[in-house]
Structure formats: structure tokens, C-alpha cells
Amino acid sequence: xxxxxxxxxGWGHHAPGPTLLLSVLVSAAPLGLLGEETRQVSLEVIPNRxxxxxxxxxxxxxxxxxxxxxxxxxxxxxxxLLVATSTPHSTLAVNWSLLLSPEPDGGLTxxxxxxxxxxxxxxxxxxxxxxxxxTSEVSAKPPGKPYAPxxxxxxxxxxxSDFLDPATLSATFRGHPIHDPTGAFANGSLAFRxxxxxxxxxxxxxxxxxxxxxxxxxEVALLGARxxxxxxxxxxxxxxxxxxxxxxxxxxxxxxxxxxxxxxFQLNQLLWGSLPSGFVQWRPVAFSQRQRGRDSALPCRTxxxxxxxxxxxxxxxIVRAFFGSQAxxxxxxxxxxxxxxxxxxxxxxxxxxMLLGVGTPPVDSLSPLILGIMAVALGAPGLMLLAGGxxxxxxxxxxxxxxxxx
Amino acid sequence: VSLALRDLPWRHVSESGxxxxxxxxxxxxxxxxxxxxxxxxxxxxxxEDDEEARALLEGGPSEDGRGAPAVxxxxxxxxxxxxxxxxxxxxxxxxxxxxxxFGSYFCYDNPAALQTQVKRxxxxxxxxxxxxxxxxxxxxxxxxxxxxxxxxxxxxIRWGTIIFSCFVCIGQVIFALGGIFNAFxxxxxxxFVFGVGGESLAVAQxxxxxxxxxxxxxxxxxxxxxxxxxxxxxVNMNLMGWLYSKxxxxxxxxxxxxxxxxxxxxxxxxxxxxxxALVLAYLxxxxxxxxxxxxxxxxxxxxxxDVKDFSLPLWLIFTICVCYYVAxxxxxxxxxxxxxxxxxxxxxxxSAINSIVYVISAxxxxxxxxxxxxxxxxxxxxxxxxxxxxxxxxxxxxxxWNPWIAMCLLGLSYxxxxxxxxxxxxxxxxxHQLGTAYGFMQSIQNLGLAIVSIIAGMILDTRGYLFLExxxxxxxxxxxxxxxxxxxxxxxxxxxxxYSARQRExxxxxxxx
Numbered sequence: 001x002x003x004x005x006x007x008x009x010g011w012g013h014h015a016p017g018p019t020l021l022l023s024v025l026v027s028a029a030p031l032g033l034l035g036e037e038t039r040q041v042s043l044e045v046i047p048n049r050x051x052x053x054x055x056x057x058x059x060x061x062x063x064x065x066x067x068x069x070x071x072x073x074x075x076x077x078x079x080x081l082l083v084a085t086s087t088p089h090s091t092l093a094v095n096w097s098l099l100l101s102p103e104p105d106g107g108l109t110x111x112x113x114x115x116x117x118x119x120x121x122x123x124x125x126x127x128x129x130x131x132x133x134x135t136s137e138v139s140a141k142p143p144g145k146p147y148a149p150x151x152x153x154x155x156x157x158x159x160x161s162d163f164l165d166p167a168t169l170s171a172t173f174r175g176h177p178i179h180d181p182t183g184a185f186a187n188g189s190l191a192f193r194x195x196x197x198x199x200x201x202x203x204x205x206x207x208x209x210x211x212x213x214x215x216x217x218x219e220v221a222l223l224g225a226r227x228x229x230x231x232x233x234x235x236x237x238x239x240x241x242x243x244x245x246x247x248x249x250x251x252x253x254x255x256x257x258x259x260x261x262x263x264x265f266q267l268n269q270l271l272w273g274s275l276p277s278g279f280v281q282w283r284p285v286a287f288s289q290r291q292r293g294r295d296s297a298l299p300c301r302t303x304x305x306x307x308x309x310x311x312x313x314x315x316x317x318i319v320r321a322f323f324g325s326q327a328x329x330x331x332x333x334x335x336x337x338x339x340x341x342x343x344x345x346x347x348x349x350x351x352x353x354m355l356l357g358v359g360t361p362p363v364d365s366l367s368p369l370i371l372g373i374m375a376v377a378l379g380a381p382g383l384m385l386l387a388g389g390x391x392x393x394x395x396x397x398x399x400x401x402x403x404x405x406x
Numbered sequence: 407v408s409l410a411l412r413d414l415p416w417r418h419v420s421e422s423g424x425x426x427x428x429x430x431x432x433x434x435x436x437x438x439x440x441x442x443x444x445x446x447x448x449x450x451x452x453x454e455d456d457e458e459a460r461a462l463l464e465g466g467p468s469e470d471g472r473g474a475p476a477v478x479x480x481x482x483x484x485x486x487x488x489x490x491x492x493x494x495x496x497x498x499x500x501x502x503x504x505x506x507x508f509g510s511y512f513c514y515d516n517p518a519a520l521q522t523q524v525k526r527x528x529x530x531x532x533x534x535x536x537x538x539x540x541x542x543x544x545x546x547x548x549x550x551x552x553x554x555x556x557x558x559x560x561x562x563i564r565w566g567t568i569i570f571s572c573f574v575c576i577g578q579v580i581f582a583l584g585g586i587f588n589a590f591x592x593x594x595x596x597x598f599v600f601g602v603g604g605e606s607l608a609v610a611q612x613x614x615x616x617x618x619x620x621x622x623x624x625x626x627x628x629x630x631x632x633x634x635x636x637x638x639x640x641v642n643m644n645l646m647g648w649l650y651s652k653x654x655x656x657x658x659x660x661x662x663x664x665x666x667x668x669x670x671x672x673x674x675x676x677x678x679x680x681x682x683a684l685v686l687a688y689l690x691x692x693x694x695x696x697x698x699x700x701x702x703x704x705x706x707x708x709x710x711x712d713v714k715d716f717s718l719p720l721w722l723i724f725t726i727c728v729c730y731y732v733a734x735x736x737x738x739x740x741x742x743x744x745x746x747x748x749x750x751x752x753x754x755x756x757s758a759i760n761s762i763v764y765v766i767s768a769x770x771x772x773x774x775x776x777x778x779x780x781x782x783x784x785x786x787x788x789x790x791x792x793x794x795x796x797x798x799x800x801x802x803x804x805x806x807w808n809p810w811i812a813m814c815l816l817g818l819s820y821x822x823x824x825x826x827x828x829x830x831x832x833x834x835x836x837x838h839q840l841g842t843a844y845g846f847m848q849s850i851q852n853l854g855l856a857i858v859s860i861i862a863g864m865i866l867d868t869r870g871y872l873f874l875e876x877x878x879x880x881x882x883x884x885x886x887x888x889x890x891x892x893x894x895x896x897x898x899x900x901x902x903x904x905y906s907a908r909q910r911e912x913x914x915x916x917x918x919x
Contacts, residue, residue: 254806256748256803256804256805256806256872257872258747258748258870258871258872259869259870259872259873260870261870262866262867262868262869262870262871263743263744263747263866263870263871264747264870265747265748265871293531293867294531294532294866294867295525295529295530295531295532295867340526340660341522341526342526366872369873370872370873370876373876373877373879373880374876374879376880377876377879377880377883377884378879378883380883380887381883381886381887381890384887384890384891385890388890388891388893388894391894391898392894392897395897395898
């Protein structure tokens, strides 16, 4: 699946050659030598000179000794490729005639191929809708009677060149079904907003996932689409590349820290191998209002990862072009909301965010404000106790001096 | 004048010579101030009245014939249950007294029990949700000073109780109507009206208790009333969610109507309490006719100008009180979602653990009361309680340990603090200022609760539970600071706050000599 060149799984450390080392020293001096704390990020829409425009977005994040390539495309269902190379000079090569052919294998390559340390892909295949009206169980699976799912391969997407925002390093794919007999998407769309980061930080909007230069954020938003029922719960099918015969592992990390996403104490991760490798990270929360306050937070439920042998998956051209036809896939279902509580019906709005990246997944640490308050809150009475003790000890001494006189 | 033990709140020397303290400092607001003067006035000569009345009842058929023609004059013909001088009758009264407060305690924590439902059905955030608690506290910032006055001088105990019960009932009905009509402002108004009645009803309840049980059983009665209040809160926590789901099932859908109807059903407990108030008023009047018993009075004297004479230790005690309670009650109000989200508890489990503080304090209050009585050294006990609470909050905030540990610690320390802190006021305030001091303490406690409820809701909405817990830790640590300062000030001034029981006894004896 990964080809035969070199170890692609695992974002391992490797001894750089002398020339590479020199170039690192020269080029990285102002950026700091330790790891890839910052990257030079560029967004580029790769034009199709052979025919009608195709959405192929290439995000290149160049660090001192490595490059990350994120390739987003909507030829077929929306999909993302993540390729990490151990050189700052790797490039993406696209063979459009091959890519658009029925057998696109080899249509996309990252050169030089022996610099590839990690590669994987995500495909967003289907949008589910459930009627949760008669489901009182909050944790019911599925969350209600399913409607016919929307296949994202049969969506038409906007021209990504018009929706690039170089200032925020983001781009938005906006799509609606090609065949929409009920007119559900007449005023609505499904949007995939992709954003890359030159350095670590945290967005101002919930769920405020901590990102680093090694990650890229995806925000999926369903807005304005008319639901088919009063209490429609939506879901998303995400397909990823398996690891040999097995599926990648899923982790649910419990945390004590909900400062950045109030009342959410969990972080979900999908890991493509032993750390550090590639990962997908998300908080199990979605939002039903644009403000994304706590009152609009929906629980986001995750199914287990399962092989997708049972039904034919819509093929993403870019994934097929890069990984060939031998790759096996695993699917994951996300459902947003339950029959009770806030839901899509509030404002006909739903948004969910995730991070895609390589290396060690970012981990939240206690904020300086909390540490500061704790230090003062525990320090002040402690000091007072100490001072009081000393004061009393001295006072007692004076007393005892008086006693003999009495 | 000796520093008599009976000056302490709800302190009573029982026949066996044991000194017991029952601390009634219930959830929303303690009703201490009423009790001090009450127990003060209740000791001594009044016990003889009882005997006298019994003698009258037994030996004076003419009395009965004139006063209560319905009651047979012959003592033997009066069943024990109907004879106000008999234990059986008083037990009946006790039952009524316990249920008198049940409604208000049951309904006080309705919002906490239905937190997710209220927020979802009324579409409010946590900040607005916590206003339901704040609106309960606001009227009591003022009413703490006047509850006793209203009962003694304006309404009398019987009418006072009935009026306050009506306020509670009407408040709960308005609260429920706010749900049915989907008007959150109406719910807030309902809580305000409920608050006007709730605290003062507690005052009335205690006045009745003193009026009927001055003498041997008073401590037991206070203890039972306290337990009943806790049971009310606990039943509420565990029942309302279930009730909501039943109403939801019968209506077919969740929504503000479901919420309103659930709250209306919860309001039945208030009607029950109102009926108790009416029956009590009748029985009290009847007993007055038969036994020539005076109408119970709180005996509370409030003089606001006394505030300027309050000493530094008293202000420190106020600080401890406010900073401590604001870290307990708002937390319980917001706790349910915390346990479901952070610890993955089911709704029922979360309700159970959220009510454990009340469950523990019901049996532990008398035990700790006895402990503090036997040992003295109140400041050390307060210090222990505050440190334990601090540890419990730190556990809840920074660990994923089973929260039962932390909540049980919180329940224990909360009960201990109540038993050690409230009596301290009596040590630092002259007797004639006690009413004012306790009224003031309750008033600023309510003020603190109202303000912190709002702040807590805001913090939770924007910063989450960890930050909220850190905020509570900061409050408790401020309280701890005040305890340490109190210890030092007391020590430096040679105050009597931290004497052991034996030292107190010695001082009392030396004064008596």
C-alpha cells in the first residue's frame, strides 16, 4: 500500500546527512534549532491545464529539516492526503491526465520519494441524517431511523481558487448535492474549511484545539440545509487508510482540563501507528450555533473504526493516485447531537473541528492563569500559617519570661 | 455574668447533664439567629408552665369547658393524640413541623436537580440558570433581619407561618408557570417570591419547635427538622429527573411545558407544607386555649447600629462563613453536569453523588455538635473543616479519582464547619447583640451566595469546570486565610474562641464564684 521505498510508517528520527545538517544550521538559525516550532506555510491551487478546473489544494509547510504536504481535493468525495518528508525541498508532482483517468494510480507523487517518512489519507464519504424523534435513549446507536445518506462524491463543489484566504492560510470547500430533488440544499451547503498554521497556538473559537506547526485544522460545517425531519441528527462518515490489515488505533483521552472547551473533558485521537506518527485529533463536541457557546454544544459520538469491506466506497482520485488501488480502508462514523438537547434544528447550523498532523499530538497544559491563582490560593494561607506560627512562638517566649516573676 | 452554655445557639443542657448542640444551618441560609434568643428564652421557668398546665388540664374541667367545648372535659376521655399535653400529640405536631419545611427544601434545589432540562427547555446558558439561585438569595439579604420581627410583632407565629407558606406555594407555582409559558423572567420572579417565603418559613418552623418542645426534646426536634430538610433536598435531587422523564413520556415530548408540569407536580410538596401550616395553626391555637400557652416568639432583637461595634474576630468569622459557603452551595447547584461530563456518571448516579453532602450532614451534624461540645477548641475544628474542604475541591479539580471520596469529605467537613463556626459568634458578641450578629451573618451569606451564583455561572460558560473549581479553591483558601488570621488575633488578644471545653467550664465556674 505504501510502496516499497523506505519506511513510511513512523515519523522516526533519522540521522541527517552532513549537507543537510549544514543547511539546517544555516537556514534555521533564526527559527531555532529545536524541532519544527515554526514552518513556512504556502497555499497553492494546482491548476488543471488540460480541462475544466479541478479543486486541488496543496498546502506546503516547510520547516528547517522537513516538509509537510497536505493535499485537499474534491475529485470524488472530499479527501486529504498527508505526506511528511524529511527534507525541506520535497515537492508535489501532479500528472493531470493520469489523475483524471479511470486508473489514476501514480497521478500524484511527492518527490523525492525516498524522503517520505509518513503518509496517510482521510476521505469524507457520506453525510448521514437520522430521525431521532422517537429515540429517547441519549446514547442510542444509531441515534434514530436513518434517512438515505448523502454521498459526498455526488456533490458539486465551489471553485477553491475563489475561496482562498492567504492571510489566515485557509481555504473553504463548499458543496451541495448535484441531484437535489427535494431542494434540501437550495439555501444550504456543506463546507470544509481547511487551515494551516505557521506556528503553535489556539484559535479563539471553540473547541479551541491546541495546534502546532505540524498540524492542519479542518472545520466541517453544515449550514442552511433543510433537514428531512423535525429532529434530524446528522453524522459524517470518515474513511482512512488502514495499516496493513489492521485499522489505525483510536484513543479516548480523559483530561481534567476543560478550560478551553467548557464541560468537555475528553480528547479523541486516531493514531496511524506507534507514536510519533500521524494523528487525527478532535474534541467530542460539535456546535449548533455560530457563537459556539456552551449552550449550543452537542455531544459528538464516535463509532469504532471498522474495515470497509462490506460496501463499495466512492473512490477519491487523489488518494487512489497516491496510494494506488491496493490500499485498504477503515471507516469511522461520527454523529453530532442527540434527540434531546441542542441540535441542528436550533439554527440549521452544525460545526465540528478536527486536527490532522504528524508527530506527537498536542497536549493541553494548565494555563498560566490557573497556575497563578493556585499558587496564590495555596501560598497565601501557607505563608500566613508560617508567619502566624513564628509570631506566636515569639509571643509565647515573652510570656514564659514573665512567668517566673509571677 | 457567666458565659452560660445556653447562650450558644441551639444549645441545651439535657437532663442527663450532656451538652448537645444542634446546628441548624440549612442549605440556603441558616436559621440561627432566631434560635439563639428562642432557646435562651425557652429554658428555665417555662418548663414549670408545662407542669402547671397539665395540672390545670387534669384538675380543671371548668377551664376546658369554657375554652374548648369540643374537647371533652374529662382527661381520661381525651385521647392521647388529641391532648396537647401528651407526648403522642406533640409527636403529631412534630411530624407536621417536619413536613412544614419539607416543601421549601424540596423545591429549593429543583433547579439543581433539573439543570440540564432547565437549560435546554428554557434555552438559557449557565449564567442565566444560576440567576434562579441568585433571585432566591436577594430578598433574604434583607429579610434575614426582619423575619423574626415580622413573626413577633406583625403576623404572629400562626399567621406568619401560613403567610410564608403561601409565599412558598405561590412562588413555586409562578416558577412552574414560567416553564409552561416559556417565560424565563417569570421563573426568576417565581424564585424571588419563593425566596421571600422560604427563609422566613424556616424561622417560623424553629419558633414553633421552641414553642412546643422547650424542655427535654428540643435538641432532638431540631435534629429531626434538620434531617427532614436534608431528606427534602435529597429526595428532590433524586426524584425530579425521574419525574421529568415520566412527564415527558406521557406528554410525548420534552420541552418547556414538560418542565413546567414537572415543577408544578413538585409544587405539591409546597401545598402539603401549606396544609401542615394550617393544621399547625389550628393545633397551636387549640393548645393555647387548653394549656394557656403563650404564642411562640422568636424573641429576636435586631439593632442595625450594633454593626459598628462588631469586633475584628467577628468580621473574620463573617469572612470565613461567606467564603466557605459560596464554595459549597453554588457548586452543588452546578454539580450534576460536572459529574456526568467529567466522571462519566449517569444522570441518576450524578444526582445521588450531588446529594451526598446533604445525606452525610443529616446524621453527622448532631455527632459533630457533640464532638465540638466535648472538646471545645472551635478554631481548630473550623481549621480542620476548611482544610478538608480545600482538599476535596482540589481533588475534584485536579484528579480523576472517584468523586465519591471528595464529596464525602466535603459532606463531613461541611457538617463539621457548621457545628464549630456558628457557635463562635456567641463567644465574641455580647448577648444583646446576638440577634443582630446572626442576622448580619445570614444576610451577607445570602449576599455572597447571590453574587457568587452569578459569577459561577459566568465562569462555567466561558472557562469551564476546572476554572470554576479553581475559583472555589480560591474562595476556600480566602476562608482558610481568615481562619488562620482569626487564630492569631484570638491568641494575641487572649480571646476565648479556642478554649477547650474544660477551660470554658473553669472560666464559667470562676465567673460564677
